[in-house]
Amino acid sequence: MATPTKTRGRGATEDLAEPAGPVAASAPPAAAPPAPVVFVLYAYCLPVRGARRSVVCDLQRQLLHFIPDALYEILIEHRGKTVAEIKLHYRHECDTEIDEYFEFLEREDLGFWCDDPESFPEIDLSWDPPERITNAILDVDADSVHDYPDILGQLDDLGTKALEARSFHRCRLDELISLLAAAAHGRLRSIELVAGYGEELTSEALEGLAGDWRRLSAILIHSAPAWRRRRWTIARLGTSVEYVTETIDSPRCCGKIHPGQLAVNLETFAEARRFNTCLNRKLAIDARGEIRNCPSLPRSFGNVREVSLHSALAHRDFPALWSVNKDQIAVCRDCELRYVCTDCRAYLTDAADRYSKLSSCTYDPYTATWNSPAADAAAGSAHDAQGEIR
Ligand code: SF4
DSSP states (O other), X not given: OOOXXXXXXXXXXXXHTSOOOHHHHXXXXXXXXXXXXXXXXXXXXXXXXXXXXXXXEETTTTEEEEEOHHXXXXXXXXXXOOHHHHHHHTTTSXXXXXXXXXXXXXXXXXXXXXXXXXXXXXXXXXXXXXXXXXXXXXXXXXXXXXXXXXXXXXXXXXXXXXXXXEEEEEOOXXXXXXXXXXXXXXXXXXEEEEEEXXXXXXXXXXXXXXHHOTTEEXXXXXXXXXXXXXXXXXXXXXXXXXXXXXXXXXXXXXXXXXXXXXXXXXHHHXXXXXXXXXXXXXXXXXXXXXXXXXXXXXXXXXBTTTSOHHHHHHSTTTTTTTTOOGGGSTTGGGOTTTTSOOOOSSSXXXXXXXXXXXXXXXXXXXXXXXXXXXXXXXXXXXXXXXXXXX
């Protein structure tokens, strides 16, 4: 088995293999420069410890690499040490495993060898965008009487960047257009549309919508007939479109955790370390116009027809759940996925405890298994593609 020393010595070997010229023929061969001795993870590859295993989150390539806790310990507690120093620390009882670990890190391209690790500072994980509200949900049903221009204008004033608009009923095309038209001139960067299937919502019509309204980042059509089931991305626009047969007819369809929905990116990671990954800087307007932290939470801060979003946001209790982060939540605090996972404070394992785990998650960080066959299968295929070692 190749040792890290041999592997990282590749550069030195190439130096020695330089063709000997006239000078080299008569002069003594120059000594090869010493190989770099410290392995440094790329700044965007961040290890997170869990109860049973750990993970390296590659936030640039959006990949997870599951690793043993022992490797986490080497990466964190022995950061900046040479391999020789690390082996000595473990009294040379784990030399083979340590070699395998560094071989793995090299193979997966998670870092590099160097002599001056102090020259590579850690990535800045502070999270403090200027917007008062970064994301919003607007729910709609057949009985909703929303004033779209007014609501979208207020969200724009608050600096909202992302909107999820969810229609629980079967929609006509003109209903979707009236919503999108209200957002045409604001600063929203992305709109995700969820709508019930109606005959007008053909794939051609949806592609046309995406072409006309460039901020549309995703369209999900629920309650579609089985023959419509399909998922694709409009390549020239980057908009994802999907027909699903499941019915989304109330906010209760939200708050599900699935391995395929983990968000492996710098923004989520940085936010999750301090804030709630669902509710932080979020504002929701339910189908009746009630302003809430989330449409599934019981507390209303007034109706948007009578209270401005600005006033609702100024209520001292409005941000109360924003700072409930995964490090404070039972079970999640021991989960290696806690900084790439979303959250939900509406459906909890203990409704009386705001720090209890959300009820829809079937992952058990103490056994590292998803206790639902579908999630486990999805996690298995994801791990296969993500270079897992145990
Ligand atoms: S236990 Fe479930 S909800 Fe909690 S961080 Fe892990 S995957 Fe997410």
